[in-house]
Amino acid sequence: MHKLFILFSLISTSAFAQLNMIETKEMRLVTYDFGHKYVLPHAGRCYHNALQFHRKLFDYTPSEKITVLIQDFGDYGNGGATAVPKNAISMGLSPFSYTFETSPAGERVFSMMNHELVHVVALDNSTSTDRFFHKIFLGKVSPTKENPLTAVYSYLTSPRRYSPRWYHEGIASYVETWMSGGVGLAMGSYDEMVFRTRVLQNAHIYTAQGLESEGTTTDFQGKTNSYLYGTRFMGYLSYQHGPDKIIEWVKRRDGSRRSYSAQFKHVFGQSLNNEWKNWISFEKKWQHENVERIKEFPTTATQPITTKKIGSVSYPHYNRARNVVYVAVNYPGQAPHLAALHLADGRLERLADIKGAALFYVSSVTYDAQAEKLYFTTDNDAWRDLNSYDIKTGKVTRLQKDFRTGDLTFNKTDKSIWGIKHLNGFSTIVRIPESTEQQAPAYSQWQQRYTLPYGHDIFDIDISPDGKLLSAAVSDYRGNQSLLLFNTDSLMVNKAVIDTIFNFEVSSPQSFRFTDDGKYLFGSSYYSGVSNIFRVDVATKEIIPMSNAATGLFRPLQISNEKLFAFNFTADGFQPVYIANAPVGEVSSIEYLGTKTIEKFPALKEWEIPIATADQIDMESLIIKEGQYRSGRQIKMNSAYPILTGYKNFIGLGYTFNFGDPLNFREFEISASYTPRNWINRLASESDTTNLVMDDQEQLHLSVSGKIGRYTFSAHYNPASFYDLFGPTKVSRRGATARVDYTRSLLWDMPRKLDLVLGAGAFYGLQKSPYFQQIDTEGFTDSLFLNVDASLIYSNLRGSLGAVDAEKGFRWMFRTLSAHSNGKTYATLIGSYDIGIQLPVNHFSVWFRTAAGNSLSEEFNPFTRFGFAAFGNNYIDYQAARRYRNIFSFPGLSFEADKFIIAQSFAKGMVEFVLPPIRFRQLGGLNLYSNWMQLTAFSSALITRENDFGNNRFVNVGSQLDMKIVIFSLLESTFSIGYANAFDLDDNNKRYSEWMISLKLLK
């Protein structure tokens, strides 16, 4: 769900001037592209059909109209939903990724609408108490880190939002499965395999809290574990207690408990933790029984090539001469990369990083053995790029950007690459020729060969050695999946001449590839419920099982007549193994928990709803308005709530009003507060005497801020902050400021990003530097300063699976600021450059951070000097926990020290070691736990120049320990403790010490 916010912010950044909207009494359906129009009536019907079902199942009445955005921002289908502050759904049109059958096939708009609406129901359904708080706060409150009390208000207005992801995804996937007649994760073969493997290999099955704290972060399956565990737990509850019980658990109506865990106890009569344990016991028994079924016939022996589990894997490619398999891998601790697996000794050689790796297929990789080049995709979760890797030189070249094509395969006969392009929700077979008539660079163009009708997804293609046949798996609306052969000559004239080898029905034919002689296709399928290897005789279409796996075997390659290469599924990821290249006699099947549940509770069949056709739901009659979605006109008040503020050393009270449109393209906030003179903050330090005094005109505080597309604006009068109540760092200032910023991304190729920020501001009545609290600027309270500034900020930061911070990459920034006052101009320049290197130990990196700045003015005023001091964290804080990385932080030299550094120019360097995090599987309870702790150590050197305050040369050394804490499943906070010593090199290495302790609230 959090992705929804990212998505909306991206759309907002790109500032669509026009979005088209269809409105009914219950829905706003928004899109932006002509290419999506074909699906709008269908999406509208799916929405109304699903909503009608959910109203009945969950006794749900929407608190407001739900806004649905149809988009095509990714090459694979995705969805997101929220109900805070407004009900909204985002739905990506692309086909799902069927890798390893981690997603079910079927009609995706139908299944996504069923799924996402469950999220809205679970979040938006309310009791009379919730609705009372809606009235008090004039809506549902979204928590903001600037005002942490909003977390409390948010819990009062939308309590079920504060439930773990596995709970939300579990119920949504479970209900979706039965709404689709059994197509979904509750009947998932991959899901059965995951738990069977964990039981078989005696691997840890996470507790409910351990899943959140460790399972979704260190495991190679990442956040997919929320879906796996959540759906499985719901499946167990349904099987044991009946499906009505889980619905009762999720329903929010009068008499229900606010917290998801309390409601669990209310419905099931025992604690969630206890029942989770019961599930684990049940699961072990269930899976042991399935293993026994598998063992009815001899299981296939696997010969590991390496003991290393390499997480997720792409399709492998074999170089016989070198006895090497090329494969893309993604496992916790190291950035995803192309690798050469040396079959002789099992050594995994890193070749090149893969930007934007997919969680399961990592990258679509194909291989030109003759040219010794690998072709692979990057940005796999967005719009994919095509790249080449030259094995001889190690050079990576990007061939096509955003070509949105994967499932690559190489045609040896004409050296063309073939693939599947996803656009507007359609799959198109494309050919990427090596050369063209226009003499374009190699593989820089693509050709449409055949576009499949909507609802038919095609994947895992291969071209026969003679170039005559293209094999592929193709799915339909109902989730049936067949292995097909296309005639490539026909495809060259945009026609599909198809030969169906076999309809595997709801089990997917995965990774079928031709052997070198073209006689056979080897691939895998969960046909028996377990992923086994199959061999297809291309001439006769005879299919023969080649394995009887206990866990699951995938992506086979024929190495010789005696052995096959394959990936064996383990609890820690895929392991490269050999198996015998010989047919097996018989293979038995396993049982599915879902099947047993529907046999036990046939009422689940009544959950099935049809894909509504135009005859069943007449969209024309439902539409009340068609036109454009104008975010400005859609702006309404989201919520209003009281705030607590700190101003200097005083405490104040006020109110904030928050406005926005449903898709959050535009939002603004107005705050007003008042600080009584006698409300003294006893926690505040009295070392800064300016903070002890508050004039009459300083008692009122006003603030307006907002964003419209690329523009952000703010205006403050005597700005105050909640966090000024706690600790040495103060952002409250006397005076009035107004500022407008324009941000434009000159480069957006995530994680590579180059932003240009242009800003203009006005300051009046300043008592201090607006940026450096240690710089008092008496004599400027009657001066008006007009500022303009420009910044260029580039970042390319990466991390591996399970990373808690960036582990490699670099970042630079250049900023110039010009202040104007009384006819004079004061200019300053600042630049920084950081580079991080990943060390061989997993999650261990070293960073070098440098910065320099210069004020071009000798004259002293609020904008001509820089200040350096302290860690910078308050006791209670909301900004970055590792503030010691800021250019103007200097740990060791606290704000309380008798020495302060004010500079006209400076140069600074820092070396920082970021140690691997320590993960906690079980530290805390369901509603308050810690999931990791990480230690960093740093040392920096600073040289400054200032005529009046003197030049300085300082070094420091310090360390910080950060611990992530999660409250109510969603509210992440960071507890930090740090210590540093600073040494004044110009004063006999005089030592200054500083302790820092801080709790950073919210993300």
Added chain:
Amino acid sequence: MDKSKKVFLGVIAVAAIATVGYYLAGGQFNFSSGDAEGSGIGGVKKAGKYKSENATASVDLQGAEVQQLLQNDQFQALMRDRNFRELMKSPEFTELAKNPEFLDLAKNPAFNDLAKNAQFLDMAKSASFQDLAKNPDFAELAKNTKSPAFTELAKSNTFAELMKSPQFMDVAKNPAFDDLAKNPAMMDLAKSGKFTELAKNPDFAELAKSSSFQELAKNPAFTALAKNAQFLDLAKNPAFGELAKNAAFADLAKNAQFMELAKSPAFADLAKNAQFADLMKSPQFMEVAKSPAFADLAKNSQFAELAKNPAFGDLMKNQTFTELMKSSQFTQLEKMASADFQ
């Protein structure tokens, strides 16, 4: 009918047209979920996986067939072409794009050649040329396939020189010149250079009184041209006489670019094309032709290829599509496509 209704009907219209195009293009997908079902895999027990018996499902979509074109590589390349996008924003182009003659013409290689012709593109910006293009006489002259004199003559430097001369244009406008030109005997005399015989003709005598003719007669180019058979053919053509009276033609005749253009084989070929002649009269075409984006687009081989695709023509006529293309959101879409978010 409100705008949104029109948009909806537009989508339906595209769907209907594209459906036909889709099947004509051979886009049939014969895969059926029932194909090869039921035989099983020898030795393997199929999993007892529940699946609803309600296995038939259909999805009603509106206008999905147009995706055959939207997914086309050339179309996608065109969508990313800045010039195409610029043109799509122009109301003149979107109006023109609905014109079947334009789409027919766009398939003509001569048109593509001409569209790449720098002189034509410069000329298109000239007000005189635009006025002239609307003149039926010019069109008549230009497309006169029986008498290719104009285009042939236009290739002659002598003619080009003469056309720039104001005296020549004065003479050409003179009704006496018209009459003279219509007299075959006089023309033969002119060819032979027997001016003494010619002088006996009252029309010529009338013409000779004109100061312009007197000036012109001193011009060696004229005397050379007067012997030129093609010129004399042209002079006989009533359209030429009419055209010569046209102020715009007079202006244009002085224009070196026009003369260069007239020499161009592409122009000569296209001039014979009735559709081109019609288009030249269209104010939208002249507006579009003036645009630098058109000049760049015309050089784009993908545009020429796409113009041959019937579905492209249909899409261009679709109001919903063209409205969307004009809107600023299309620019944003392009940015999304390049993922630069600029």
